[in-house]
Amino acid sequence: MNTNTENRGAVYCNEDVWSIFESNLQALQPSSIFVLTDTNTEKLCLPYFLGKIQPTIQWEVLQIPVGESHKNITTCLQLWSALSEKGADRKSLLINLGGGVVTDLGGFVACTFKRGIEFINIPTSLLAMVDASVGGKNGVDLGHIKNQVGLIKDPYSVLIDTHFLLTLPEEEVISGFAEMLKHGLISSEDYWNRVALFDVSKTTEAAKLIWESVEIKQKVVAEDPFEKGHRKTLNYGHTLGHAIESHCLTSAEKKALLHGEAIAIGMILATYISSEMIGFPKEKLDQIARTILKHFEKISFAKNEIDAIIALLKFDKKNANGKVLFVLLKDIGNCKIDCEVTNDLLYKAFEYYENLKKY
Amino acid sequence: MNTNTENRGAVYCNEDVWSIFESNLQALQPSSIFVLTDTNTEKLCLPYFLGKIQPTIQWEVLQIPVGESHKNITTCLQLWSALSEKGADRKSLLINLGGGVVTDLGGFVACTFKRGIEFINIPTSLLAMVDASVGGKNGVDLGHIKNQVGLIKDPYSVLIDTHFLLTLPEEEVISGFAEMLKHGLISSEDYWNRVALFDVSKTTEAAKLIWESVEIKQKVVAEDPFEKGHRKTLNYGHTLGHAIESHCLTSAEKKALLHGEAIAIGMILATYISSEMIGFPKEKLDQIARTILKHFEKISFAKNEIDAIIALLKFDKKNANGKVLFVLLKDIGNCKIDCEVTNDLLYKAFEYYENLKKY
Numbered sequence: 001m002n003t004n005t006e007n008r009g010a011v012y013c014n015e016d017v018w019s020i021f022e023s024n025l026q027a028l029q030p031s032s033i034f035v036l037t038d039t040n041t042e043k044l045c046l047p048y049f050l051g052k053i054q055p056t057i058q059w060e061v062l063q064i065p066v067g068e069s070h071k072n073i074t075t076c077l078q079l080w081s082a083l084s085e086k087g088a089d090r091k092s093l094l095i096n097l098g099g100g101v102v103t104d105l106g107g108f109v110a111c112t113f114k115r116g117i118e119f120i121n122i123p124t125s126l127l128a129m130v131d132a133s134v135g136g137k138n139g140v141d142l143g144h145i146k147n148q149v150g151l152i153k154d155p156y157s158v159l160i161d162t163h164f165l166l167t168l169p170e171e172e173v174i175s176g177f178a179e180m181l182k183h184g185l186i187s188s189e190d191y192w193n194r195v196a197l198f199d200v201s202k203t204t205e206a207a208k209l210i211w212e213s214v215e216i217k218q219k220v221v222a223e224d225p226f227e228k229g230h231r232k233t234l235n236y237g238h239t240l241g242h243a244i245e246s247h248c249l250t251s252a253e254k255k256a257l258l259h260g261e262a263i264a265i266g267m268i269l270a271t272y273i274s275s276e277m278i279g280f281p282k283e284k285l286d287q288i289a290r291t292i293l294k295h296f297e298k299i300s301f302a303k304n305e306i307d308a309i310i311a312l313l314k315f316d317k318k319n320a321n322g323k324v325l326f327v328l329l330k331d332i333g334n335c336k337i338d339c340e341v342t343n344d345l346l347y348k349a350f351e352y353y354e355n356l357k358k359y
Numbered sequence: 360m361n362t363n364t365e366n367r368g369a370v371y372c373n374e375d376v377w378s379i380f381e382s383n384l385q386a387l388q389p390s391s392i393f394v395l396t397d398t399n400t401e402k403l404c405l406p407y408f409l410g411k412i413q414p415t416i417q418w419e420v421l422q423i424p425v426g427e428s429h430k431n432i433t434t435c436l437q438l439w440s441a442l443s444e445k446g447a448d449r450k451s452l453l454i455n456l457g458g459g460v461v462t463d464l465g466g467f468v469a470c471t472f473k474r475g476i477e478f479i480n481i482p483t484s485l486l487a488m489v490d491a492s493v494g495g496k497n498g499v500d501l502g503h504i505k506n507q508v509g510l511i512k513d514p515y516s517v518l519i520d521t522h523f524l525l526t527l528p529e530e531e532v533i534s535g536f537a538e539m540l541k542h543g544l545i546s547s548e549d550y551w552n553r554v555a556l557f558d559v560s561k562t563t564e565a566a567k568l569i570w571e572s573v574e575i576k577q578k579v580v581a582e583d584p585f586e587k588g589h590r591k592t593l594n595y596g597h598t599l600g601h602a603i604e605s606h607c608l609t610s611a612e613k614k615a616l617l618h619g620e621a622i623a624i625g626m627i628l629a630t631y632i633s634s635e636m637i638g639f640p641k642e643k644l645d646q647i648a649r650t651i652l653k654h655f656e657k658i659s660f661a662k663n664e665i666d667a668i669i670a671l672l673k674f675d676k677k678n679a680n681g682k683v684l685f686v687l688l689k690d691i692g693n694c695k696i697d698c699e700v701t702n703d704l705l706y707k708a709f710e711y712y713e714n715l716k717k718y
Contacts, residue, residue: 077432080501080508084674112471115498115509139474142439149439150474151510315443 009154011133011218013211017159018052021120024157025057028118030093033059034083036106038066041098044167045124049097052161060086064102068249068256071101071140073149079109093118096155099125099172100132100259103155104147107138111153121155124164126176126200127260130183130213133158135221135231144250145315146242152226160214162207165200173200174295175260178237180209181292182267183216186233189332191216196291233335236327240346241266243312247305257299264296268356269349273341274328276348284332289356298356306350310343368513370492370577372570376518377411380479383516384416387477389452392418393442395465397425400457403526404483408456411520419445423464427608427615430460430499432508438468452477455514458484458531459491459618463509466497470512480514483523485535485559486619489542489572492517494580494590503609504674505601511585519573521566524559532559533654534619537596539568540651541626542575545592548691550575555650592694595686599705600625602671606664616658623655627715628708632700633687635707643691648715657715665709669702 012020037046042063062082064075083092096106096119103121110119123129139150165173177198184192191212200206217234224231245262248254268289274280301309313324326339371379396405401422421441423434442451453476455465462480469478482488498509524532536557543551550571559565576593583590604621607613627648633639660668672683685698 073432073436077501084501084504084507087673108471112467112498112508112510114507115496115511137474139471142436142443145443148443148473149471151471152474314446 008156009136011158011214013160014162014207017161021159028093031089031091033093034062035095035097036062036102038064038098038102040066041124045097045164068101071105073140076109080113083113090114090117095120097122100128103128103132104138105140108140108150111151118156121158125168126165126173129160129210130176131179134214134217144246175258178260178264180213182236183213185332186236186335187216187333192332232337233327237263237267237270239316239326240269243309246312247309261296264292268292268353272349272352273345276345278328278330278336280329310346367515368495370517370573372519373521373566376520380518387452390448390450392452393421394454394456395421395461397423397457397461399425400483404456404523427460430464432499435468439472442472449473449476454479456481459487462487462491463497464499467499467509470510477515480517484527485524485532488519488569489535490538493573493576503605521562534617537619537623539572541595542572544691545595545694546575546692551691591696592686596622596626596629598675598685599628602668605671606668620655623651627651627712631708631711632704635704637687637689637695639688669705
């Protein structure tokens with residue numbers, strides 16, 4: 001499976017990825033190769049990767065500590081310096097082997113080292129496969145504000161081997177699953193219904209659903225690469241989701257949430273707001289909330305936490321002219337972008353979420 | 360004078376720049392404006408700039424300390440945070456009002472803040488007018504290695520008002536003058552001869568020569584925006600020049616050189632190497648060395664310093680596959696790129712320079 005063979009940023013899945021990797025090397029003729037891993041993927045994914053390739057040129061492994069808290073400029077500085085010290089030049093190739101933190105941060109480092117070297121992403125988490133793999137977004141967090149510093153530039157190619165999913169703890173699978181649910185909500189009721197039954201252990205089915213998810217995202221991004229309009233729909237559930245994620249990352253009272261766990265809550269809130277503001281069907285709202293709570297933990301937020309989360313909204317990158325703008329749904333697969341939502345309705349959405357029963 | 364009215368990165372000079380600025384604002388409709396200055400340009404250039412414009416929307420001045428030693432990621436972090444705290448969004452506009460440090464660093468900050476906001480460069484030094492203004496290169500230094508982190512992206516527009524040159528100390532004018540001499544050497548004997556007589560105080564003539572310099576650089580960049588071939592000629596004198604600049608910045612024995620002072624030395628060395636390797640005419644070599652030494656201080660380098668400078672060459676961004684490659688001249692206006700030079704010849708070039716008389 002692949003999307004196209006001509007353009008930068010082509011995504012390939014499963015059967016042919018390692019022969020594609022070989023032809024990429026043939027085409028690029030890099031002067032040296034650096035493989036970026038984190039402490040987990042070096043242990044769990046690097047041996048499989050090395051078993052698949054026969055590097056004939058100089059290569060070296062770079063490692064960053066695992067986790068979102070290291071997705072910052074300090075880590076970039078360490079990598080820029082390491083590349084510099086190890087003699088990387090403009091023809092060097094960076095291979096990002098890991099989840100979204102590795103591909104986001106590694107992509108940013110590659111795009112900015114000596115004004116840009118080539119990079120290939122090999123996503124190893126479900127989240128990175130279905131979300132970070134497409135669209136060329138990269139970057140790092142600034143303090144507690146996510147992805148505040150970064151770029152949009154496609155990697156040379158994206159190679160998805162679903163074998164890596166077997167290395168993931170269940171909670172990490174669940175996290176990528178949230179983005180697949182989102183792809184269903186913004187594009188297709190049929191896909192939504194099938195994803196709701198997703199079982200990662202059934203590898204063949206999983207690969208097919210993952211590939212469909214990649215295709216949905218690619219279609220949206222191709223229509224609007226610089227996020228002037230339709231691409232904003234990919235932000236469904238993310239406006240509040242990001243603020244919740246930031247809040248939990250810094251709050252002493254809360255444990256940090258995985259990206260997908262925060263987005264799952266954001267999607268319930270956004271769907272409630274959709275039903276109140278633009279007539280999203282109530283019965284589907286309840287079905288969506290039930291489906292999400294079947295897979296994701298329900299979190300309680302105190303009044304002062306909700307205040308803090310709403311205050312964080314103003315840092316959202318998608319804002320313009322000082323307004324916080326939401327993507328909402330008229331129905332599954334039918335989005336409305338750039339919706340202004342009153343603070344009052346935001347509090348009501350949290351109230352709706354608070355009153356949901358855990359299934 | 361302007362280069363084109365359609366494309367990003369258009370450069371405008373003198374008579375119409377402030378009306379262009381107004382139409383840029385009309386076209387961009389920014390949500391807010393940030394003006395980046397350094398400690399010098401805030402004092403010397405900002406009042407003139409504010410006298411020329413009538414900002415009707417919210418704007419704010421950001422300031423960085425003056426000097427190359429602040430062109431680093433720490434300064435970027437402060438600016439990203441300041442933009443974030445002051446509520447900059449994706450529709451905000453950054454105006455870089457200053458020399459090459461301000462336009463290089465400000466451009467990088469704009470390209471990477473929230474994955475890219477618009478920016479306009481208003482170069483106030485001769486060096487920034489004739490060099491940094493064209494080609495979209497931006498970035499910062501990494502430790503003592505220049506421009507190791509950065510991007511290539513054009514500003515929305517570049518506005519050159521030669522009035523700002525009157526604010527410059529003479530040594531800063533001399534520094535930009537080196538790049539104008541380089542433009543002569545790589546493209547035209549006629550221009551070289553006229554630039555050799557450059558007098559910044561004669562504003563009209565200066566504006567014409569500056570504009571020709573911008574046009575020379577634009578022609579080269581347009582042919583080869585990503586520096587695969589011909590654009591490398593702009594690197595004339597820079598391979599050794601950068602290494603000399605880095606060395607003097609960090610060495611306890613040497614005072615820091617301005618970029619142009621280092622490049623001036625680099626051009627003499629490169630021209631000597633050209634005469635030894637590919638037959639550049641000896642009599643022109645001597646004329647070039649004389650012209651340069653008439654304007655630029657002659658520096659003595661001890662043997663261990665030359666060793667250190669040659670060792671630094673390996674960090675040059677233009678290297679590929681571990682080779683240090685030079686631009687050389689067959690004659691004025693006739694370049695040869697990607698030339699490998701032996702260490703032996705490098706030492707001989709320093710010997711030639713050392714033995715030159717100061718005029």
